Amino acid sequence: MIHPLTPIYTPRLVLRCWKASDAPLLKAALDSSLDHLRPWMPWANQEPSTIPTLEARLAGFAEDFRQGRDFIYGIFNRDETEVLGGTGLHLRNGPQDIEIGYWLRASATGQGLVSESTSALTTVAFATWPLETVTIVCDPENRRSAAVPARLGYACQGTFPVKSGQPDRDLDLIWRTSRAAWAARSPLNATRTVVAR
Numbered sequence: 214m215i216h217p218l219t220p221i222y223t224p225r226l227v228l229r230c231w232k233a234s235d236a237p238l239l240k241a242a243l244d245s246s247l248d249h250l251r252p253w254m255p256w257a258n259q260e261p262s263t264i265p266t267l268e269a270r271l272a273g274f275a276e277d278f279r280q281g282r283d284f285i286y287g288i289f290n291r292d293e294t295e296v297l298g299g300t301g302l303h304l305r306n307g308p309q310d311i312e313i314g315y316w317l318r319a320s321a322t323g324q325g326l327v328s329e330s331t332s333a334l335t336t337v338a339f340a341t342w343p344l345e346t347v348t349i350v351c352d353p354e355n356r357r358s359a360a361v362p363a364r365l366g367y368a369c370q371g372t373f374p375v376k377s378g379q380p381d382r383d384l385d386l387i388w389r390t391s392r393a394a395w396a397a398r399s400p401l402n403a404t405r406t407v408v409a410r
């Protein structure tokens with residue numbers, strides 16, 4: 214069992230709970246990526262935010278994390294001098310399933326970084342909770358996002374009407390992997406996803 218507050222180290226990344234003091238690094242990532250994020254992340258239309266606004270938001274994420282309500286992680290480079298993006302484990306589908314979301318700053322795309330973070334987070338999710346499945350939901354038009362679960366071997370479930378909270382689109386493209394399917398991946402692949410510090 215891995216405590217979700219434990220930072221996750223992958224070959225190129227640290228995934229950890231945000232701190233309010235990360236606000237300047239987050240602002241640099243967001244403000245340099247607005248055109249890239251806005252078509253797919255509705256919250257990006259509210260940016261840019263001030264540092265105090267981001268500090269308050271990150272303190273809220275950290276409190277949610279501590280209380281076990283929602284697990285929103287920053288994606289950092291290994292020396293934690295740069296925010297590369299954000300990801301999360303969201304408990305919105307009942308006790309048997311968890312949903313992973315993600316974004317990268319524009320300059321961090323095209324290097325396999327979100328595939329690396331999502332692989333690690335999937336492994337950690339199954340190690341942390343007695344889940345049956347891990348799910349990724351994206352806009353059917355967001356080909357780069359859909360390529361991430363496809364690359365990791367998630368199974369495409371098809372396209373469904375959006376449940377709620379996504380006023381920007383009508384349809385969700387849903388990807389899912391089961392505990393058994395994830396465990397059946399090559400052990401070499403599995404050990405590459407989460408590494409010692």
Ligand SMILES: CC(C)(COP(=O)(O)OP(=O)(O)OC[C@H]1O[C@@H](n2cnc3c(N)ncnc32)[C@H](O)[C@@H]1OP(=O)(O)O)[C@@H](O)C(=O)NCCC(=O)NCCS
Nearest residue numbers: 250253315316317322323324325326327328350351357358
């Ligand atoms: C969705 C998003 C995170 C995907 O980013 P990405 O860089 O395409 O994804 P990855 O980090 O996994 O990188 C994959 C790319 O790196 C390349 N790559 C290079 N080295 C790699 C490696 N070691 N492993 C895997 N891929 C690698 C792949 O070929 C691929 O490039 P391609 O698309 O040109 O074929 C990014 O486009 C984004 O932030 N979009 C805006 C926010 C968003 O849409 N979020 C999702 C909402 S559902």
